């Protein structure tokens with residue numbers, strides 16, 4: 001299977017090239033950079049720091065349309081939608097790790113999934129996807145008597161908040177408690193907010209330094225507190241998950257899938 005990476009010189013792009021290089025059964029078909037990047041033409045392996053691999057980076061998906069079967073996209077919402085439309089037009093599968101999509105952007109991605117197979121997940125690590133299962137179980141057992149708060153920390157460059165993972169954790173917990181996250185989420189309290197309401201799910205965000213990604217979900221009541229915590233210490237955990245998703249897509253029909261499908265956790 002030939003995999004293309006767009007955003008090839010980004011934090012995730014370089015890890016994705018490395019993960020593809022190290023994986024069995026997949027090869028790097030193309031590496032796509034921002035048009036005008038000084039790295040266009042450079043060897044993708046050298047961009048990622050794994051040495052020459054014989055794939056010269058290009059400036060647009062249209063320049064490598066015949067060179068890949070699946071695209072991996074960890075970029076920005078607007079670019080992801082362009083790329084998903086391109087893949088739909090050319091019947092290519094796509095793995096989307098980009099976070100921060102709003103409701104209409106998610107609807108546009110669902111449109112693309114009518115034509116091609118899409119894996120879309122805010123976190124591709126096995127650990128986080130297992131954590132989502134643990135959270136559903138915890139919420140079902142603990143019920144409404146436990147206050148739920150979600151705390152996440154990421155590096156200083158992250159542009160969306162709360163993280164896509166934190167929001168998905170909130171959705172999973174809300175669903176297990178029979179709530180709709182849109183109705184009960186409270187973001188970043190400040191000032192005279194009044195006492196906490198019983199059913200709200202709070203989100204707190206930290207942005208600092210080089211934190212790869214940490215999520216902590218509290219279930220707290222009078223007398224005890226449970227914390228379910230996931231800490232990523234390397235972006236390779238996300239990159240390996242994305243490559244696993246790309247391989248899983250082989251032969252899949254058009255549709256919207258997530259990492260719970262890829263990992264058979266549903």
Ligand SMILES: NC(=O)C1=CN([C@@H]2O[C@H](COP(=O)(O)OP(=O)(O)OC[C@H]3O[C@@H](n4cnc5c(N)ncnc54)[C@H](OP(=O)(O)O)[C@@H]3O)[C@@H](O)[C@H]2O)C=CC1
Nearest residue numbers: 007009010011012033034074075097098099122123124238
């Ligand atoms: N699902 C998951 O498991 C994970 C998701 N993410 C998400 O992935 C996304 C990217 O994160 P990260 O890698 O840290 O961000 P970066 O900003 O490091 O990477 C984005 C890359 O996209 C490039 N880019 C911008 N415009 C274009 C264009 N027109 N064509 C090609 N490339 C372009 C940027 O180039 P330039 O730098 O030149 O602007 C940059 O290299 C975020 O939404 C993040 O939340 C991150 C980690 C894990």
Ligand SMILES: O=C(O)C1=N[C@H](C(=O)O)C[C@H](O)C1
Nearest residue numbers: 099122123158163164165213
């Ligand atoms: O931007 C990041 O870095 C990350 N983003 C994802 C998110 O928003 O949940 C996943 C991971 O935590 C790293």
